[in-house]
Amino acid sequence: MKLRRVGSEHIAAVGQGTWNIEASSRQQVVNAIRRGLDAGMNHIDTAEMYGSGEAERIVGEAIAGRRQQVFLVSKVLPSNASREGTVQACERSLQNLQTDHLDCYLLHWRGRYPLAETIAAFEQLQGAGKIRSWGVSNFDTPDLDEALAVAGPGRIDCNQVLYHLQERAIEHSVIPWCEGHGVAVVAYSPFGSGQFPKPASAGGKVLNRIAEAHGATVRQVALAFLLRYPSLLTIPKASGAGHAVENAAAADLTLTPSEIVQIEAAFPRGRKPRSLPMI
Ligand code: NAP
Numbered sequence: 001m002k003l004r005r006v007g008s009e010h011i012a013a014v015g016q017g018t019w020n021i022e023a024s025s026r027q028q029v030v031n032a033i034r035r036g037l038d039a040g041m042n043h044i045d046t047a048e049m050y051g052s053g054e055a056e057r058i059v060g061e062a063i064a065g066r067r068q069q070v071f072l073v074s075k076v077l078p079s080n081a082s083r084e085g086t087v088q089a090c091e092r093s094l095q096n097l098q099t100d101h102l103d104c105y106l107l108h109w110r111g112r113y114p115l116a117e118t119i120a121a122f123e124q125l126q127g128a129g130k131i132r133s134w135g136v137s138n139f140d141t142p143d144l145d146e147a148l149a150v151a152g153p154g155r156i157d158c159n160q161v162l163y164h165l166q167e168r169a170i171e172h173s174v175i176p177w178c179e180g181h182g183v184a185v186v187a188y189s190p191f192g193s194g195q196f197p198k199p200a201s202a203g204g205k206v207l208n209r210i211a212e213a214h215g216a217t218v219r220q221v222a223l224a225f226l227l228r229y230p231s232l233l234t235i236p237k238a239s240g241a242g243h244a245v246e247n248a249a250a251a252d253l254t255l256t257p258s259e260i261v262q263i264e265a266a267f268p269r270g271r272k273p274r275s276l277p278m279i
Pocket of ligand 1: 016017018019020045046108137138160161187188189190191192193194219235236237238239240242243244246247278279
């Protein structure tokens, strides 16, 4: 498994998302997460929002007895992200996850509370050993500038943002900003959250041709394309063990420069949007 740096840690380039896992059979999802861990996907991403805590509870069950293997990430909702509310939300997440610390705690997206409040809470939680590091999510460059001004350099470990073949907006300025400041980029919804290119589409055919050349799958090609940036990690969600194992193997696939050019042409980056897309 290819590793990528997040703060002072090196963790799996391909990790595991958990949005909507509570919609599938609990046993199947617990098994998928465990098989994903066996395959090296030690980065598990969850949030208090997902299933109103149910996704965290399922993750807690899946990692019971294996906590030390996991780089565990959860997120505070913006509506809870006051100084006091963030600390309380973290305590609830720890309870749901049946653990005494998170490896990284993120602000899910910007809301009404001043960043200084949320960041002060993150620093307090880190000082108390409840979180090992913190980061942000859905932050465009002006938000990142503001967070950097509040926190100082070297404090923001990652920015989790939307990135897939058909949504390449972060390439314009978010990735360069993060690379320039040592902030890991975590690509969420790497398969377009259910909008993966159809096999018969022009782009789908390009993916298929490249996949065949490597004896790989089109999903693996899609993940390998995102991972061409050395600062980048990704967190596909899989609710079955087969998908989890397939996704893990994508970390070992390296595309040639010519294949990358073909994929870039099939899924053009487009112009820089006014605001950062998110879902
Ligand atoms: P995604 O990972 O882009 O796509 C998930 C879909 O792809 C599911 O339908 C899944 O099906 C399918 N899939 C997964 N592996 C597959 C494979 N190998 N072959 C075929 N289909 C496969 O969607 P996402 O859940 O939106 O994003 C991933 C994670 O990012 C989330 O779970 C969450 O942790 C995080 N996220 C963060 C934010 C944020 O605001 N920070 C927003 C959205 C998502 P099965 O379930 O049947 O396997």
